[in-house]
Amino acid sequence: MLRLFSQNNPFVLFFIPIIVALYRGLDSLTGGHHIQNSYLGLWGKINVSEYNILNFLIPVSIISFCAIELNRLFNKEEFFEKNNHLPSLIFVVFSSFFSPLYFVNRSLFSLLFLLLTLRQLFRLRQKEDARAISFNTGFLFGMTCTFTPLMTFAVPLIITTLLIVRPFVVREFLLLLLGFITPWIYLLSFVYVFQVDLSSLLYEVLYTDYEILTYVLITVSFGLLFFILSVAKMMKRVSSSSIRFRKIIRQLIVFSLILFLVAFTDSFIFLNKNSIFLLVIPLSLTSIYVFTDKGWRRIVASILFYTFFLISVSKFFFSINKILF
Secondary structure (H helix, E strand, O other): OHHHHHHHHHHHHHHHHHHHHHHHHHHHHOOOOOOEEEEOOHOOOEEEOOHHHHHHHHHHHHHHHHHHHHHHHHOOOOOOOOOOOOHHHHHHHHHHHOOHHHOOOOOHHHHHHHHHHHHHHHOOOOOOOHHHHHHHHHHHHHHHHHHHHHHHHHHHHHHHHHHHHHOOOOOHHHHHHHHHHHHHHHHHHHHHHOOOOOOHHHHHOOOOOOHHHHHHHHHHHHHHHHHHHHHHHHHHHHHHOOHHHHHHHHHHHHHHHHHHHHHHHHHHOOOOOHHHHHHHHHHHHHHHHHHHHHOOOHHHHHHHHHHHHHHHHHOOOHHHHHHOO
16 A cells, blocks of 8 residues: 555545545444534534435545645645655545545544645745735635634744745735635624524534544544655655745744644633544644654554554453553
8 A cells, every 4th residue: 555655646636535435434333423513613413313315425525635636735745756646545535534425524624725735834934926816725724713703813833834935015015914804704604693602602602512532532542653664764854855845844843833733722721622633734844754764663653554554453452441541
């Protein structure tokens, strides 16, 4: 599997929706997730049990799109010397431990808009007009914040990611703020028309937890191991890369900091683990490097990956909690 996705063959991406659908299908067959009401951030909640077909198609479509788009960004921005399709596979296996792959919720749409935000940030060029990109970045990040309200406090860091590539331009700064405000205008109109109790809804969104602690711990543990094993190869790549790529890495670091701070706040203040899922974006982009190594790290990483993949499938048939605890 690793060798198949490591090759420069874009046709392997056709397997991504199939793998995602198989994960989703296994969850349905084994009754993994029994959720009735799901919160869509500040947009309200839905009864997912009433929309079985959509509750299958929407997560599978969005997770598949995000995996393929993340892989496209990896190759387009030349994170590695040769095209590689492992980021999409790693992303899907990471995602299989979290609820957005199995039913519609706020984290699923947060992931989608965050990835689209990152795509806009990577499009920035120092000497090209950035007005449209600034507005689009603000708008997409604003949409993210309506699903994950804690992200609102990270607006200064989003501005920082722009300043990494371009000098401060008042017009672009104002366009970014205008873009950010626009989704909130839509949201307030929605709240007014449908008489939504925003304060009680915000409380439910912040304190409702869909994730299983054991799965989160497994994912974080393997993610950290992949990242640690990849650091040496990644630093070597950065040191020999162009100035533009170094700026992209700095943008990714700030972007990862945003996700980490939100995940930390969610976990330790509001006692839910939903936002930890969003860290799969930077983990999928950085974990790839160890699999391009030719030494012992690659062998260790391959063993870890197949173990991780085996756990991701076996969790549908065996209680990991009982095995580990």
